[in-house]
Each structure stands twice: as structure tokens, then as C-alpha cells.
Amino acid sequence: SQQGEEDPQALSIQEGENATMNCSYKTSINNLQWYRQNSGRGLVHLILIRSNEREKHSGRLRVTLDTSKKSSSLLITASRAADTASYFCATDPSNFGNEKLTFGTGTRLTIIP
Amino acid sequence: EPEVTQTPSHQVTQMGQEVILRCVPISNHLYFYWYRQILGQKVEFLVSFYNNEISEKSEIFDDQFSVERPDGSNFTLKIRSTKLEDSAMYFCASRRSGINYNSPLHFGNGTRLTVT
Numbered sequence: 001s002q003q004g005e006e007d008p009q010a011l012s013i014q015e016g017e018n019a020t021m022n023c024s025y026k027t028s029i030n031n032l033q034w035y036r037q038n039s040g041r042g043l044v045h046l047i048l049i050r051s052n053e054r055e056k057h058s059g060r061l062r063v064t065l066d067t068s069k070k071s072s073s074l075l076i077t078a079s080r081a082a083d084t085a086s087y088f089c090a091t092d093p094s095n096f097g098n099e100k101l102t103f104g105t106g107t108r109l110t111i112i113p
Numbered sequence: 114e115p116e117v118t119q120t121p122s123h124q125v126t127q128m129g130q131e132v133i134l135r136c137v138p139i140s141n142h143l144y145f146y147w148y149r150q151i152l153g154q155k156v157e158f159l160v161s162f163y164n165n166e167i168s169e170k171s172e173i174f175d176d177q178f179s180v181e182r183p184d185g186s187n188f189t190l191k192i193r194s195t196k197l198e199d200s201a202m203y204f205c206a207s208r209r210s211g212i213n214y215n216s217p218l219h220f221g222n223g224t225r226l227t228v229t
Contacts, residue, residue: 031215042117042204042220043156050215088156090218097210098144100169101218103156 005104006089012110019076021107023089024069030095032065034074037086037106046074046087079111115139119205119221126195126228134190134224136205145188146206146218147180149173156204162188195228202226 006023013019023032031050035043049056049065049072056063062075076083086108090101118137126132138145147159160180161168167180179191188207192199202225206218 033217035218035220039153040202040223040225042222043206043218044220045217048215048217086153092215095215097208097216098163098168100146100158100161102158103148105155108153 006107010108015113019079021074023072025091029091031092032072033090035088081111081113084111117219117221123225132192136188138207142207142209144208147190148204149201151201200228
């Protein structure tokens with residue numbers, strides 16, 4: 001499998017439910033980031049978790065990181081129709097922030113009103 | 114809030130023609146990137162640029178591609194002789210970064226390149 005693979009590839013849930021997306025990666029990281037992409041638009045950064053952190057919260061977002069399993073999950077609680085988008089994880093190998101981010105394949109999330 | 118801007122939003126060109134995609138990164142950012150995405154698929158790294166030179170490039174970034182920062186603000190991607198398979202969304206991104214400072218990428222809204 002490739003560096004940065006999200007699963008599921010697509011997820012449809014009812015508004016108000018929680019959405020969980022998973023990301024697996026292969027190489028060592030300094031941090032892992034999650035991005036959101038609305039259709040036809042650029043990616044927008046959501047949250048960054050460092051390799052020495054296990055969990056991080058930001059509003060309705062909760063990210064976990066398990067470096068032993070090389071995996072991360074993104075939980076969106078109380079989903080809204082406006083959360084409909086594609087979500088990507090990205091691995092950052094550098095402590096200096098000077099290297100490329102490698103993106104996963106993305107999860108397309110659809111929230112049904 | 115400052116943002117990365119890209120022009121044009123859509124470019125149609127014939128196979129074999131040269132195209133230049135333009136980007137204005139956020140002004141105090143130091144690292145610049147081009148990524149591409151073929152029709153909603155994976156976001157693929159092309160090239161990174163720092164201190165007026167290429168830091169890293171992918172296998173996709175062959176000798177048909179070049180990047181330039183001709184002045185203090187613009188960052189361009191040139192494709193010398195476009196192929197059909199170059200059709201994609203091209204995203205410019207920048208970030209500030211620094212020692213022990215992990216920063217996210219800020220993306221533009223992309224240029225949709227269509228090669229016919």
C-alpha cells in the first residue's frame with residue numbers, strides 16, 4: 001500500500017452522526033496533518049498532531065495518532081451538511097518544516113441532511 | 114487572513130504547447146510547493162522550492178517542467194510541451210516553517226489545466 005492511505009475511500013452518514021476516517025502511513029514522521037478539500041477547491045488545513053502526541057482536539061474535530069501502528073484517525077462529531085468534502089491526511093517527516101508533505105488518497109465524506 | 118492566489122483558474126491548451134501557471138504565495142512564507150491532482154484523485158507532490166532553488170522534486174517533475182521565482186512575490190510553474198496526461202488541477206502551496214516550528218501548508222485554489 002502507498003504512504004498515506006485513508007479508509008474508507010467514501011463515507012455517507014446522516015447529519016448529526018459522527019464520522020471517523022482513518023489514515024495509515026509507512027515511514028517515520030515528525031507530525032501528521034489533516035486537510036479538507038471542497039469540490040474543485042484547494043486543500044485547507046484542519047489540524048496538526050506531532051509524533052509525541054496521542055490525541056488532539058479542535059472544536060468538533062478529534063485526531064488520534066498511534067506511531068507504533070503508523071496510523072491516525074480523524075473524528076468529526078455532530079456532523080453537518082457543510083462538512084461534506086474530501087479529507088486527506090498528510091505526513092511531514094521534518095522537524096524543520098522544510099520537506100514535502102506526502103498526502104494520502106483521501107476519504108470522500110457525504111453528510112445527508 | 115493572507116492567502117495563496119493562483120492564476121488562471123482554468124487553462125485550456127493544445128498538446129505540445131507551453132503553459133505557465135502562476136502563484137502568489139503568502140508574503141512571509143519561505144517554502145513553496147507545487148502539487149497536482151488528477152480528477153479528484155491523490156494529491157501528488159511535484160516540486161519544492163526554497164531560497165531560490167529547487168529543494169526536492171518528484172519523478173513526475175521531468176525536464177519538461179520548471180519553476181521560477183522571478184521576483185519577490187510570484188512563483189511560477191512552466192510546462193514546456195504539454196501532454197494529454199498533464200491534464201490535472203495544479204496547486205501551489207506555501208509555508209513559513211523554521212527550526213522546531215511545524216507549520217501547515219497553505220494552498221491556493223488551483224489551476225485546472227486541460228490539454229486537448
